[in-house]
Amino acid sequence: MFNFLRRKKPEEQAAEEAAQQEKVEQSLSRTRQGIFGQLASMFKGEEAGEPIDPEMWDDLEALLLQADLGPTTADEVMYVLRTRYEQQGFKYRHQLYDALKDALVEALAEGYEKKAQRFEAWMQPGYVPPDENDEPAEPNTPAASFSPYARAVHVILVVGVNGTGKTTTIAKLARYYQSMGRSVILAAADTFRAAAIEQLQIWGERVGAPVVASYQGGDPGAVVYDACQRAITERADVLIIDTAG
Ligand SMILES: Nc1nc2c(ncn2[C@@H]2O[C@H](COP(=O)(O)OP(=O)(O)OP(=O)(O)O)[C@@H](O)[C@H]2O)c(=O)[nH]1
Ligand SMILES: [Mg+2]
Structure with missing residues (x-):
């Protein structure tokens, strides 16, 4: 009785904390072995200072696709990365990692901007969606950016x-x-x-x-x-x- 009032010995407390830590580690292991883990093993820790090796491009593209980025966005991100790699001539993995982070943030912001523009056009009181039989809209106009969704x-x-x-x-x-x-x-x-x-x-x-x-x-x-x-x-x-x- 009143066992719960008994203060835990320091070694008992330490063992409990270690068990809890192990539980957390186990729960996170799938995530670590997954996409983030693979990215980290390509770019972080001891690998960060290693030179970029040509096979990394394919591995990286595969990872982006696995992360459900979608083929179009994955293509765009890879294109941006390759262009920057050639133009800026970086050599090391940590540089590619930083470029990847920037490219992903830019892709998100751009996608949001496009959606906001389409919605704005759609909300105009006189907005008439282009008909499927119409001539294709001029590129880079609100109608063009909206047309794939015109009948959606x-x-x-x-x-x-x-x-x-x-x-x-x-x-x-x-x-x-x-x-x-x-x-x-x-x-x-x-x-x-x-x-x-x-x-x-x-x-x-x-x-x-x-x-x-x-x-x-x-x-x-x-x-x-x-x-x-x-x-x-x-x-x-x-x-x-x-x-x-
Ligand atoms: N004062 C106030 N009451 C609200 C407002 N919106 C909803 N209510 C009231 O809140 C209650 C619940 O509203 P519902 O629209 O049925 O909420 P719901 O999320 O659909 O509820 P469930 O279908 O049961 O999950 C109703 O009595 C509404 O009249 C509001 O903007 N102001
Ligand atoms: Mg309801």
Whole structure:
């Protein structure tokens, strides 16, 4: 009794801490052996001062692809790295590592900028998406940057903690997009909570947006699939999906 009041001996405490440390090390081992670990083993520690070896380029490209960068972005990043390598004539691995970090940060910023521009163009009240049959848009114009998405539906998946206002916000968003002249479809993919479907249907009636729904306990993925199909067929501008959180 009152064993828990007994102070731990220093050696017991040290053993406990060591066991905990080992547990953390084990949990992180998969990450270490994964992409970050491979990058570190190419560029960091003792390897940092080694010269860049020609095989590293292929290994690096493979790692970027494994890290789900996508073939286009991986290609762009590799192109930037190779160009800088040739122009700046760096020799050592730590230099390539720094160049990789810069190229990745730039790729992120550029992607964000492009998306923001497309969204801005799309939000203009008089915006008319180019027709598939139109001549290709002039390069480097908003229409050109938007054209691959011209007929795409703008999908918003609403997630969040229970009772924080997801469904209510969906109704507000629907109104907002409608006021911009956009057609909106709602999807009742919260098939979990009682009356969630009916709640969205009431909002759909109030704002005048069709609601794609199934039944309580149904498969939310199936609702989303049906809603996407309907939005594509009806050429809706925006699809807003209500979820259980
Ligand atoms: N005061 C205030 N209440 C809000 C606001 N948004 C939602 N509510 C209220 O918060 C409650 C929950 O809102 P819901 O939109 O149903 O929230 P939810 O995240 O969809 O909830 P679940 O579907 O149960 O996860 C409702 O009583 C709403 O009327 C808001 O902006 N202000
Ligand atoms: Mg809800």
